[in-house]
Each structure stands twice: as C-alpha cells, then as structure tokens.
Amino acid sequence: MTGTASTGLGGGFFRAVCLALFCLLSLPFAATRAEAHPFPNSVISLGVEEHLISLDIGIPAPELMHVLTGDANADAGAFLASHAQDLRAYLAAHIALRTGAGAVLPVLVRSMSLEMASDVDAGEYEQFRFRLEAPVPAGADARNFQLRYDAVIHQIPNHFALARIDRNFRAGLVGHENGVELGVIKYDFAAKAVPPLNVNAEAGSLFSGFAAMVTLGLVHVAGGLDHILFLATLLFVAPLRNLGGSWSLFQGFSYSIRRFLFISIAFTIGHSAALAAGAYELLSFDATIIEVLIAVSILLAAAHAFRPIVAGREWMLAGGFGLIHGLAFSGSLSGLHLPAADKAIAILGFNIGVESAQLLVMAVALPVLLISRYKAFHLIRQTAMAGVAALALIWIGERAFGWPLPGFLQV
Amino acid sequence: MNKTAGILAVSAIAVGGLYYVYTTNFSGAAASYTDVNVNLGAVDIDAAEAACAAGAGHDRLVCFADGLKKTLSPELAARLELAYSTDDAKKWSNFPPAGYKNRVGPILSEFTPEQLGFIKALLKEASGLAANEGMDELEQVLNADDYLKAKADDGAGFSSGNYHIAFLGRPAATGTWQLYFGGHHFAFANTYKDGKPVGASPSFRGVEPFTTFNQNGRDNAPLAQEQAAFAAMLAALSPEEAAKAKLSQSYTNIIAGPQQDNNFPAAREGVKAGELSAEKQALIMAAVETYVRDAAPLGADAIMAKYFAELAETHVAFSGTPSAAAEGDYVRIDGPSVWIEFSVQPGRSIPGAHPHSVWRDRVADYGGNS
Numbered sequence: 097m098t099g100t101a102s103t104g105l106g107g108g109f110f111r112a113v114c115l116a117l118f119c120l121l122s123l124p125f126a127a128t129r130a131e132a133h134p135f136p137n138s139v140i141s142l143g144v145e146e147h148l149i150s151l152d153i154g155i156p157a158p159e160l161m162h163v164l165t166g167d168a169n170a171d172a173g174a175f176l177a178s179h180a181q182d183l184r185a186y187l188a189a190h191i192a193l194r195t196g197a198g199a200v201l202p203v204l205v206r207s208m209s210l211e212m213a214s215d216v217d218a219g220e221y222e223q224f225r226f227r228l229e230a231p232v233p234a235g236a237d238a239r240n241f242q243l244r245y246d247a248v249i250h251q252i253p254n255h256f257a258l259a260r261i262d263r264n265f266r267a268g269l270v271g272h273e274n275g276v277e278l279g280v281i282k283y284d285f286a287a288k289a290v291p292p293l294n295v296n297a298e299a300g301s302l303f304s305g306f307a308a309m310v311t312l313g314l315v316h317v318a319g320g321l322d323h324i325l326f327l328a329t330l331l332f333v334a335p336l337r338n339l340g341g342s343w344s345l346f347q348g349f350s351y352s353i354r355r356f357l358f359i360s361i362a363f364t365i366g367h368s369a370a371l372a373a374g375a376y377e378l379l380s381f382d383a384t385i386i387e388v389l390i391a392v393s394i395l396l397a398a399a400h401a402f403r404p405i406v407a408g409r410e411w412m413l414a415g416g417f418g419l420i421h422g423l424a425f426s427g428s429l430s431g432l433h434l435p436a437a438d439k440a441i442a443i444l445g446f447n448i449g450v451e452s453a454q455l456l457v458m459a460v461a462l463p464v465l466l467i468s469r470y471k472a473f474h475l476i477r478q479t480a481m482a483g484v485a486a487l488a489l490i491w492i493g494e495r496a497f498g499w500p501l502p503g504f505l506q507v
Numbered sequence: 508m509n510k511t512a513g514i515l516a517v518s519a520i521a522v523g524g525l526y527y528v529y530t531t532n533f534s535g536a537a538a539s540y541t542d543v544n545v546n547l548g549a550v551d552i553d554a555a556e557a558a559c560a561a562g563a564g565h566d567r568l569v570c571f572a573d574g575l576k577k578t579l580s581p582e583l584a585a586r587l588e589l590a591y592s593t594d595d596a597k598k599w600s601n602f603p604p605a606g607y608k609n610r611v612g613p614i615l616s617e618f619t620p621e622q623l624g625f626i627k628a629l630l631k632e633a634s635g636l637a638a639n640e641g642m643d644e645l646e647q648v649l650n651a652d653d654y655l656k657a658k659a660d661d662g663a664g665f666s667s668g669n670y671h672i673a674f675l676g677r678p679a680a681t682g683t684w685q686l687y688f689g690g691h692h693f694a695f696a697n698t699y700k701d702g703k704p705v706g707a708s709p710s711f712r713g714v715e716p717f718t719t720f721n722q723n724g725r726d727n728a729p730l731a732q733e734q735a736a737f738a739a740m741l742a743a744l745s746p747e748e749a750a751k752a753k754l755s756q757s758y759t760n761i762i763a764g765p766q767q768d769n770n771f772p773a774a775r776e777g778v779k780a781g782e783l784s785a786e787k788q789a790l791i792m793a794a795v796e797t798y799v800r801d802a803a804p805l806g807a808d809a810i811m812a813k814y815f816a817e818l819a820e821t822h823v824a825f826s827g828t829p830s831a832a833a834e835g836d837y838v839r840i841d842g843p844s845v846w847i848e849f850s851v852q853p854g855r856s857i858p859g860a861h862p863h864s865v866w867r868d869r870v871a872d873y874g875g876n877s
Binding site for chain 2: 098158159160163168169216218219221251252253254283285286287288318347441453454455457458459460462463465466
C-alpha cells in the first residue's frame with residue numbers, strides 16, 4: 097500500500113543538488129513509485145527465517161470495521177482501544193499456519209496499530225497493521241507451510257489479500273526490495289470458500305544472505321545523498337593545510353592521501369560502531385533528531401571547508417558524525433529478526449556494502465587532489481561550500497521544522 | 508603525470524561504479540500521459556460524417572476507421588491497429604492511468620482535432636444515442652475525469668485526453684475485430700465478426716463524483732439513470748422477495764471486474780425473476796437496458812432479445828441498502844448470459860460515494876472469444 101521502501105529523497109531534489117555541486121555524475125534517478133494496487137486489498141508480508149515465521153498484515157480499516165461492526169465508517173481507533181481482545185480473537189479465528197507435516201503452529205499477535213495508507217484508486221485511507229509471529233519448533237521447516245487466511249474475505253468476498261515473502265535472509269530478501277509474490281488469497285466463488293495458500297519459500301544459503309546485505313549497504317549509501325555530501329565535503333579540504341585561519345593550496349600527494357585515509361577511517365569506525373549497536377537494538381533514538389543532526393553535520397563540514405574550524409582534527413568530526421550517520425542506517429538492520437549467526441553475517445555484509453560505497457565516493461573525489469594546486473581552487477571551494485551550506489540549511493529547515501522544499505528543488 | 512593519470516582512472520572507474528548502482532536501483536519508467544482535456548463534447552464531427560455520408564452500421568464504422576487511419580503517421584497507425592488478440596482485449600481497467608499501465612493503443616491527446624472528429628464519429632456510430640446512455644454517457648464519464656483533474660489532481664492521470672483507443676484486428680467486412688476504448692472508470696469491448704456485432708461486453712462504467720457536476724460546459728450525471736433503475740427494481744420487491752434477494756455476504760466492489768474474467772459464482776444467488784410479477788420483471792429489464800443500450804441498436808436489439816428470453820432464470824440480488832446509492836450498496840443481475848454488478852464505494856478524490864459497475868455476458872464477452 098505504502099509502496100516500496102523509499103530512498104527518502106526525490107529524484108528532482110537529487111538532480112538539483114548535483115547541479116549545485118557541479119556534480120560529476122549525471123544520473124537517471126526517478127522517485128520510487130508506489131506499486132499499483134486494485135481497490136484497497138489486504139497485504140500479507142511474510143518473513144520466513146530458521147526459527148520464526150512472521151506476518152506483517154495490512155487490512156483497510158473500512159473493510160474490517162464493516163465486518164466487525166457492520167459500519168465501514170465506525171471509528172477504528174476507538175475500536176482498537178476498546179476491543180483489542182475481540183480483534184485478537186478475530187485474527188486467531190481467521191489466520192492459521194500448518195506445517196508440511198500438518199501440525200498447527202500457534203500464532204501470536206505481537207502488535208496491532210492503525211496507520212494511513214494510500215492507494216492509486218482508493219486514495220488515502222486508514223489501515224490496520226498487525227504483526228503476528230509463529231515460532232517454528234526445532235526440526236520443523238519454516239519455509240514450507242500452509243497459510244489459511246480468510247480475514248475480511250469470508251464476509252466481503254470481493255476483498256482479497258496479496259501475499260508475498262519480503263523477509264527471507266538466506267534467500268537474499270532483507271525487507272528492502274520487492275519481495276517474492278506468492279499470489280492472491282481470494283474467495284473461490286465456485287467452492288464458496290477461501291482456498292489455503294501453500295508457501296514454499298526458497299531455502300537459500302548464508303552466502304546469498306550476505307551478498308544481499310552487501311548490495312543493500314551499497315544502495316543505502318548511494319541513495320543517501322546527505323551521507324555522500326558530508327563525506328565529500330570533509331574530503332574536499334584533505335589536500336590542504338590550515339594557515340592560521342585560512343586554507344592553503346595542495347600540500348603534496350602523500351600528505352593528501354594520508355589525510356584522506358585518516359578522515360575516511362575515522363568516519364568508517366564511527367559508522368560501523370553505530371550500525372552494530374543499532375542492529376542489536378542496544379540504542380534507541382529519535383529518527384527525526386538523527387536526520388536533523390546529519391544535516392547539521394553537513395553544515396559544519398561546509399563551514400569548516402570554507403574556513404578552517406577544526407583543522408587537523410577532522411577525524412573527530414568524521415568519527416563523531418560517523419556515529420550519527422551510522423545510526424540513521426541501523427534501522428535497516430534492526431527490523432531483521434534473525435538468529436544470532438545470521439545476524440552477524442548480515443551486519444558484516446551490510447557494513448562491507450556501506451564501506452565499499454564510501455570507497456567509491458572517495459575515489460570520485462580524488463580529482464580534487466589535482467585541481468587543488470591551482471589558485472582558482474579557492475574560489476571553486478568557497479563557491480561549492482556556500483552551495484553545500486545552503487542545501488544543509490534547507491535540509492535542516494525541512495527536517496526540523498517541516499518546511500516544504502523550495503519549488504525549484506522539486507523538478 | 509603518472510599520478511594524475513592514475514587518479515583520473517580510479518575516479519573514472521568509481522564514477523562508473525556509482526552510475527551502475529544508480530541505474531540498477533533507482534531508475535524508473537516515465538509515463539506518457541499528458542493530462543490534456545480534449546473536451547470530446549465540443550469536438551466537431553461534420554467533416555468525418557460528410558466523408559462517410561453513404562452507408563450505415565458496420566460499413567460506416569469501417570469508413571470512419573479507414574478515414575482516421577489515412578490521416579495518421581505510420582507510427583501512430585501501427586499503435587492504433589493491432590492484431591486481434593483476446594490477451595490485448597482483456598487489458599482494460601477501471602483504474603486511472605497511474606493505477607493500470609497495460610492499456611493498449613494511443614490516447615486521445617495524441618490526435619489532431621480532425622482525427623478526433625473521426626474518432627468521435629466512430630464511437631458515436633458504435634454507441635447508443637439515448638440521453639445519458641451510450642455516447643452521451645461516454646462523454647460525461649470523460650468529463651468527470653477533467654473535473655477530477657481540475658478539482659483533485661494527485662498525479663493519478665485524470666483527464667479526457669488519457670483515454671485509449673485501439674482497433675484489435677482490422678476493421679473490415681470480413682474477419683474479427685474489436686473497437687477497444689477505455690480509461691479511468693470506462694471500458695467497452697465492441698467485437699465484430701464478418702461485419703456483424705458479436706458482443707459489446709465487458710463494459711465498465713463508473714463515475715466520480717456521483718452527484719451532478721458541471722464540466723466542459725454542461726451538467727453531467729452519467730450513471731444517475733442506472734442508479735435510479737436499480738433502486739426502482741429493488742423498491743418494487745415485496746419484503747419476502749427482498750429478503751430472498753438480500754445476500755448474506757457484503758460486497759464493497761464488483762467481483763467480475765478487470766482481469767477477473769469468468770469470476771462468477773457457480774450458483775446464481777438472490778430472487779429469481781421467474782417468480783416475480785410481469786411489472787417487476789419489466790423493471791429488471793429496464794435496469795439491464797441501461798447497460799445494453801450503451802451499444803448501438805445494431806447489436807443491442809439482439810442482446811436484449813436474448814436476455815428477455817432468459818429472464819425467468821435470471822436472478823436479482825443485493826447487499827447493503829436497496830437504494831443503490833449509499834456506500835456499501837451492491838446490486839447484481841445474474842442470468843444464464845447477463846451479468847451486471849453495481850457497487851457504491853467511498854469517494855476517492857472528493858467526498859461522497861461513487862459507483863463502479865460492469866456489464867458482462869457469460870457467453871459473449873469479447874465476442875465469445877477467450
């Protein structure tokens with residue numbers, strides 16, 4: 097309903113920032129489109145791991161309220177607050193899992209909530225979101241089972257549920273791309289019943305899970321323009337030296353490369369530590385504050401590159417804000433409900449992906465070394481940094497105060 | 508110099524790497540919809556009608572089709588006239604363009620005013636001409652999209668210019684072809700074989716807003732007659748008959764919608780027309796007529812005769828209220844051949860309920876081809 101995971105930045109904005117930076121890249125970049133859905137149906141997003149089957153279910157509130165109360169327009173929020181037990185009982189009566197051997201797996205309702213969803217044909221609407229889990233006993237196969245589901249459909253036979261597997265770590269599905277479509281759970285008008293859905297998920301391997309995480313790490317950095325901008329801004333002054341309040345020109349290759357690496361390694365260490373902590377859910381934080389801090393980090397980096405502030409100690413800036421940037425990504429990992437061994441592999445893979453992407457960004461920034469020997473570099477640097485600072489301010493406004501992005505940035 | 512070359516090479520490779528990551532992960536296709544209001548009601552058809560003054564019925568359809576094709580670029584002509592295939596015929600939908608992207612054929616905004624004149628004349632020749640039915644209903648449903656574009660645009664692709672037209676097969680005196688026309692809330696599949704109409708369904712009609720609205724210089728209420736006919740049909744039932752007609756389940760949408768061919772219940776539900784009085788049977792036929800008479804008399808007369816012959820076995824059913832006007836109301840007419848569903852749903856773009864409806868024929872959908 098809410099479509100695929102968004103990269104957080106529209107294509108137009110990305111291009112505008114590229115231009116502002118004299119961007120080296122001219123990339124085709126389109127905003128992620130929500131997938132087309134028919135009239136609001138239910139969506140069952142399945143996770144299949146070694147020890148756990150999870151079901152993340154979205155049901156349009158008007159349809160469920162119609163079934164439960166006879167009134168599609170009944171207040172779903174009030175109903176959720178006052179009839180939680182009835183809802184649990186309803187879900188238990190209409191959702192069942194059977195293993196290949198025929199054993200019924202107990203299904204636990206982990207959470208129930210309401211959210212807004214949107215659909216191209218139905219527009220905005222309220223939706224129930226249910227998180228259900230079925231622990232799989234040792235020896236049973238979590239990837240081959242039967243799903244018996246007829247919530248809403250038993251009473252509204254035109255309603256249907258799209259089922260797909262979104263989380264199957266060993267098969268390379270980590271919940272951030274289009275999952276494997278399993279099919280449509282719908283009323284069979286000939287049989288006057290809702291046929292069960294047989295789920296046969298790919299077994300996969302630890303390696304394919306690892307490879308998927310590397311890709312996810314790569315894509316996350318590439319799609320996170322703010323992260324790239326922070327790192328690139330810091331690296332901009334790597335070849336330069338602080339001349340007591342102003343920047344020098346090129347200080348030689350070995351000096352530059354050493355500083356390049358120092359800044360990058362500091363960022364990587366901060367970043368990796370935060371990722372691991374976030375993935376094991378050791379930290380909790382407000383995502384909005386993190387997003388604002390990232391924009392602030394870009395502003396600071398730009399100010400520093402304009403005129404030295406922390407010259408010689410860029411690694412502190414890089415390491416400290418590396419932590420913050422890592423936290424922003426760690427949410428990508430905390431949603432994985434994996435056994436410990438799989439989780440370690442997942443974090444390693446994600447980190448390798450993130451670091452590889454950063455290496456690419458650093459390599460892109462290398463030509464700075466070549467032009468920083470010319471006097472004109474002062475003007476280039478100052479102009480570019482003024483642009484970066486302006487963008488950082490716009491981001492801060494957008495993220496902290498909800499200011500709309502200016503029109504010219506929404507190409 | 509060696510260092511310079513090395514740095515540039517590493518940098519170039521990195522640019523390539525990032526470019527690869529972007530193109531494989533972030534690229535998307537652009538839509539070709541341009542959201543133009545073509546105001547079909549104002550399109551002048553005099554030149555087209557003069558060009559095809561002679562002939563009638565199917566011959567005249569072919570004349571309009573040929574007249575249109577003559578004026579098209581080869582590229583546009585190739586997209587307009589496709590080989591006959593039920594696969595393409597099934598690519599219709601009630602969704603706006605952003606919700607369903609598989610429709611075939613060019614869209615109306617791609618044609619010049621002269622070409623639109625031929626298209627309108629062709630659609631008119633293929634349609635019934637009663638007020639608020641057939642051609643008039645088509646224009647009003649398209650006007651509703653222009654209204655939504657003006658009042659509630661959200662990028663879904665509302666606009667009369669975004670409706671598709673295609674010839675599936677070559678319009679000619681021999682062979683099979685289908686006049687494919689459709690877009691948001693509208694679709695029909697008029698099929699002809701050897702110069703004779705062999706089916707005018709599936710035929711979808713919906714509209715938002717449901718209440719009368721002014722757009723493109725006129726008042727529009729394209730499905731008011733349908734709603735009134737269903738309401739009259741249900742209101743005439745005695746309490747016992749209504750109880751029989753009331754479905755035990757609820758319907759919030761039609762079930763034999765797009766890409767749901769043959770999605771019919773095995774057994775007909777509701778009250779049997781054969782058990783009702785002649786007056787009540789006439790009200791059923793009147794409701795059926797609001798769909799069948801959207802097609803030109805050439806085909807519609809025979810279809811109405813068939814449905815009348817099968818009336819005794821035809822069932823009427825509903826869920827929700829019998830007003831056929833409130834959210835959640837649903838009406839079904841289910842016979843040996845005829846299948847009509849009318850479902851009143853929540854507003855999508857503007858407040859207020861809006862209907863979706865479909866006319867199907869269990870035998871003659873897509874001209875009996877499958």
